[in-house]
Amino acid sequence: MTNAFSPKRILLGKPLESDRADGQLLPKRIALPVFASDALSSVAYGPQEMFLILTIGGLAVLAHAPWVALGVLCLIAIVVAGSFQLVRAYPSGGGDYEVAHRNLGPRAGLVVGSALLIDYVLTVAVSVASGVDNVISAFPALGPFRVELAVALIALLAAANLRGVRESGTAFAIPTYVFIGSVVLLIGTGLVRTALGDPPVAESSGYAVEGDPLTQAGLALLLLRAFASGCSALTGIEAISNGVPAFRQPKVRNARITLLLMGGISMTLFAGITALGVIAKVHYAEDPCDLVGYADCASVPQQSVIAQLGTAVFGGGSPLFFLLTIATALVLMLAANTAFNGFPLLGSVLAANGYAPKSLQTRGDRLVHSNGVILLALGAALLVLAFQADLNALIQLYIIGVFVSFSFGQIGMVVHWRRLLRSKRRSEFQPVPFAINLVSAVCTSSVLVVVTVTKFAHGAWLVFLIGPVLWWLMFRIHRYYGRVRDEIAADRTTQFGAKGDHAIVLVGELSKPTLKALDYAIAARHESLEAVHADIDPEATKRLQKAWRQSGIRVPLRIAPSPYRDISVPVIEHIERHRAEHGPEVVTVYTPKYVGLRWWERILHNHKSARIRHKLMLVHGVTLALVPWQLHPDRPIAPSARPLPGEARRGEPRRPVVRRRHERHATRR
């Protein structure tokens, strides 16, 4: 039915049937890289951002790194435990959004919805920025192309995802395992070397750091900020609870096992990297010029913490160093890919609930919510461009959304258990899961406050600006769709009774498309039929009238005066005059329309007639009949069906039966 050789087909592959949707579901070994990559890849920047803040305070403060890291590790455990409960209670893929929506009301759900939407966009922006950082750490010559690289990668991800979820899962699975393997190897080698008395030493350990002297309160605040930045390692844990429907049966069990695996690996990697960073004395600053002794800080890019550790443990330029940095970059792409799975899914859930444009709900040929994919790519590209792919700036906006959704989700779970306790299903209440959710709710809410306080002035205010706007937009969209639904709902009393059947063929010049429109109008056997020409140029009008007479067409040609060089207004006035004479009939206006045009042909055609049609559509009791005319009939166009038996190609003359019909019509009126 569709053309197998169109560019869309080649890029996206064959369309998939609805029935195959189940075959697109993910086994655990594929689901882990697809959904856990976001959380796992967070260790590529989580510890780094923590070191960055601590470095501000100087060497004395850096010594607190293990304690801050311990705080982050506990939080990961708590959030994973909380999500573990949530996945079973709400396995439909709505995740925190659904929990908040059902237990705290639609408005709270919408808060989570907008927070998650923002967060998915930031996941893409941050992951891609961090990925590019690691690529540049491996190949410093690419330094000047940071932004271009980031935007190109986002475009690549969007294209891959428009192809569909399965292919992206398979194509992206290996890097995650390579990443986990290479980081474990890094940690293992580093720790073994330390145990053997040959601890790795980072190149940056030689740079002095000048910390400002701190008060007790200042130190506490700095530690809180470091903790908040380290919490960026928690981003991505929500991905699994939002993606349960994509798991194979038994969905909940598989999702929960994947969640635990992910939490365990994530904590191991975070702990290991932090430990190695402390051992190797990694110094990482927002601006390398703050590091005393850093040569040429304006032009030489700073290596990421992972790359610094790779250099210290494996040796700079060694094959294992490149394996580590490239695997890190690739897994960060996978993390961005997580958002390309989550954002369109959430968008379609929001659209189904009437909070987002319906077009987000439509699945494309490849069972993907294409519009969501495109929207996400545009948003992330915009952020990357606005912040020039600067990871440290982007990370300030991140986390807020994640913790808004964690908190609302966990508070929602607490309410869920309390409701269960008060309802008839009291027996289903489980005290241990309830306690887990309660602790999780308290912790995540507290961290949300910490994160907000410490990050607001550093850029997070932008999220507090965009979030409410998004919330308001979705709220209004919901109200709007509701009003339209009420407005168009048919009820028992809805009855129309259109009267009369007059038809008008708009004639500009005597061309084949116009004649075809006339022919179709005749075939439809309207009660009355006339051709109308708007008199813009008296010369052209005379030529047309002459040609009309000579052609022998007996449908009357009426001339509508047009002092404003406009076509629609004279035609509308003509319709009014007709109705003044014949009563309020339904009027069908026939116009030819070029179809099968290439994009540049659309610039050269159809504009004027589109404007006319647009205005005629606003007239009471008018229906527009578009008679297609295919320019270049030899060009193949997609759904043209097979030419029907006995039917000539469109645009080609057939039997000369027109005249007879014209006669019949002309005599009637």
Add this chain to the structure above:
Amino acid sequence: MTNAFSPKRILLGKPLESDRADGQLLPKRIALPVFASDALSSVAYGPQEMFLILTIGGLAVLAHAPWVALGVLCLIAIVVAGSFQLVRAYPSGGGDYEVAHRNLGPRAGLVVGSALLIDYVLTVAVSVASGVDNVISAFPALGPFRVELAVALIALLAAANLRGVRESGTAFAIPTYVFIGSVVLLIGTGLVRTALGDPPVAESSGYAVEGDPLTQAGLALLLLRAFASGCSALTGIEAISNGVPAFRQPKVRNARITLLLMGGISMTLFAGITALGVIAKVHYAEDPCDLVGYADCASVPQQSVIAQLGTAVFGGGSPLFFLLTIATALVLMLAANTAFNGFPLLGSVLAANGYAPKSLQTRGDRLVHSNGVILLALGAALLVLAFQADLNALIQLYIIGVFVSFSFGQIGMVVHWRRLLRSKRRSEFQPVPFAINLVSAVCTSSVLVVVTVTKFAHGAWLVFLIGPVLWWLMFRIHRYYGRVRDEIAADRTTQFGAKGDHAIVLVGELSKPTLKALDYAIAARHESLEAVHADIDPEATKRLQKAWRQSGIRVPLRIAPSPYRDISVPVIEHIERHRAEHGPEVVTVYTPKYVGLRWWERILHNHKSARIRHKLMLVHGVTLALVPWQLHPDRPIAPSARPLPGEARRGEPRRPVVRRRHERHATRR
């Protein structure tokens, strides 16, 4: 007819009748500012650019300024004389384009056409950049907003011109006369002071200039470059020969007088400013940091030459200084406005000849070629953004186009006279005008070579890149329109004979818009009628079938299976099955369409149905009937006409006559 309170009306004013087009014609006192402002304002940057190049060579080379200026003055006289002849021979407003087209062939005409189009865009960009320069010279605090100011001014000009030519003429007339007056006052005061032994001294005379030592050839090249830059004072002379139709009767005589007036004033101002510049020892450099002694060259913007002279003669900060700089800035806006008159006119001439999209030919409600205005504004804004409103960079691209068009126009005039001499109208040949055009052709062609050689490496290559691309585009558009014209031309043998009259109403859900479409389809009394629903969701389909039965509609509802969640393909297959049974009938497909939507409502509606319609239009023998449904019927929309007598508001139920008709139909098939 149209709504008087729409934003478009408030911004653009009432629509004007074609008959009033003559009333829009310009008397000389208005035509001078409208068409001559471009040429006159060129003296704001012409002498400055000349000084800029000479300054490169140091003080010794600066002494050659009067001779270079003399060369420019002679060239102005020659070009004005040549245009004087051209205006009479070709008064239709095609200007150089028409002369080249008729005498040197369509391809040469197209060269001039593309050169002029580029030049109009550059006129806007250069004039606005120079205007902003003068504003910043008066108010240095605006320095950081150079680009923003320039883009805002272009937007303002576009809005003013979308209102129509008369208003823009009146609104812009005064500044030109104020500009001429204030520059004459500047020159007069300066010269009188010099004669009285108190010559004005520019502030910049104190800065030393370090010229590189030059060879004889180097000196010659530098003088040629200075001459080429000074020639930017010639830009705009072509405006009158391109705008003859906008003059009042007698058009040719009025245009010629305006041309002479313009030439005289232009030469006076150019000579005066150059003389004052030499007397006051003005130093102007591309980068103020090249001027030894210039304090804080990185942050303090350099004053324009006009502003420097104003400071030297009137005193910095004096009322006359502000009058001069502001009048200069305003007249430069007027010059940009010239392009807003010329570009759309040339675009419509090109469109009428089939070289540009037809949409450039359409006049809007206000008798303005709106699309041309918008296109010009976009092009100029793009240039200003790309070159950061840097006058010295933009000026390098300028002039080329002007001299291409001068040369082709004058060579065309020479050919014109030679043809006249060889034809029967030999008596009309005039030797003096012929000699003038001959000299003018030789001079302008030589200058074109000089300008190309001296400016190519400094940025003019861009014009030599865009020009041919534009030429090729217009050439292909012409060929394309020709082919389409041949393809759709009706001849004596063109006969169609559409057969059969089947109608389908697409039904998604049982809503009022769908019922209205059904009602109209019934009113059109097709031979056969059925409702078709694509079965995307079996649950929804069952609900629809139940509602259909309960509503008592007797038009049969057919369900088309849709395994791909697509609507168009199942409907197309349904049509194929129908035709396999009943033969190749014309099929009219009815769909409701929301009309009168606000822009944001368009995002929320209609997308899906537009995609379906697009695909159905490609099927053989299918006509689409759009039945409009106005959401929010209380909202006023433009051409809604008055509600017809006896007709209910669209969207409101009327009499219950549907059922009777349904019965008639259902029993027929």
